[in-house]
Amino acid sequence: MLTLHESAAPPEPVWLPPDTGGIAVAEAPPRVRYKRTVEVAPLTRRRSLAIRHVTGHRLVALIEIVSPANKDRARHVGDLVNKAVSALARGVHLLLVDLFPPGPHDPSAIHGCILECLDLSSEPDDMPSDGPLTLASYVAGPPVDDIYLEHPAVGESLAEMPLFLRPDRYVNVPLDPTYQASYRGMPAFWRDVLEGRRTLPS
Numbered sequence: 069m070l071t072l073h074e075s076a077a078p079p080e081p082v083w084l085p086p087d088t089g090g091i092a093v094a095e096a097p098p099r100v101r102y103k104r105t106v107e108v109a110p111l112t113r114r115r116s117l118a119i120r121h122v123t124g125h126r127l128v129a130l131i132e133i134v135s136p137a138n139k140d141r142a143r144h145v146g147d148l149v150n151k152a153v154s155a156l157a158r159g160v161h162l163l164l165v166d167l168f169p170p171g172p173h174d175p176s177a178i179h180g181c182i183l184e185c186l187d188l189s190s191e192p193d194d195m196p197s198d199g200p201l202t203l204a205s206y207v208a209g210p211p212v213d214d215i216y217l218e219h220p221a222v223g224e225s226l227a228e229m230p231l232f233l234r235p236d237r238y239v240n241v242p243l244d245p246t247y248q249a250s251y252r253g254m255p256a257f258w259r260d261v262l263e264g265r266r267t268l269p270s
Contacts, residue, residue: 090237098205098230098238102217106187127160129231131241134166134178142173149181156186156213161232162206163241169200179204179217186213195219203227203243209235
């Protein structure tokens with residue numbers, strides 16, 4: 069998980085850091101295939117998520133990379149969804165990277181579970197059958213959250229995704245080059261295991 073912090077508390081509402089840096093949405097909308105706007109449902113039960121930095125900087129954005137452990141039981145799915153919804157409710161923008169297909173505990177994927185908690189309309193997310201994975205960038209801040217989406221197929225290159233610093237400003241995150249660089253840095257033994265050229269001893 070990567071967290072981004074902003075130093076000074078601006079005179080604007082708490083969810084708006086200063087208008088410095090990043091790309092303005094009005095000038096260059098994020099280049100993704102899908103966008104959804106949702107009306108945020110009132111939370112009857114909210115888990116409070118307090119994140120503090122040792123320097124006193126406040127939290128602006130999160131990048132959450134879903135792991136198999138987040139999906140292996142219903143409780144873990146619920147914990148991740150609650151964390152995401154709580155962060156968004158506190159004005160923290162979120163980029164969710166879910167490179168695992170929906171499973172028995174998240175049949176509509178993690179994004180679908182988050183959407184159920186956020187959206188008053190309760191309309192399901194239309195996940196394409198040929199793209200079972202999810203990249204979702206959530207824009208925090210009342211009264212409406214925008215979500216920028218990509219649904220890549222297994223083995224497809226990952227799209228560059230926006231990470232919002234405030235509702236009208238974002239930076240692009242080069243997911244595929246970052247993944248490829250990390251993969252090249254992996255020991256050859258484990259690359260061989262992942263690619264099926266070697267098996268682990270029993």
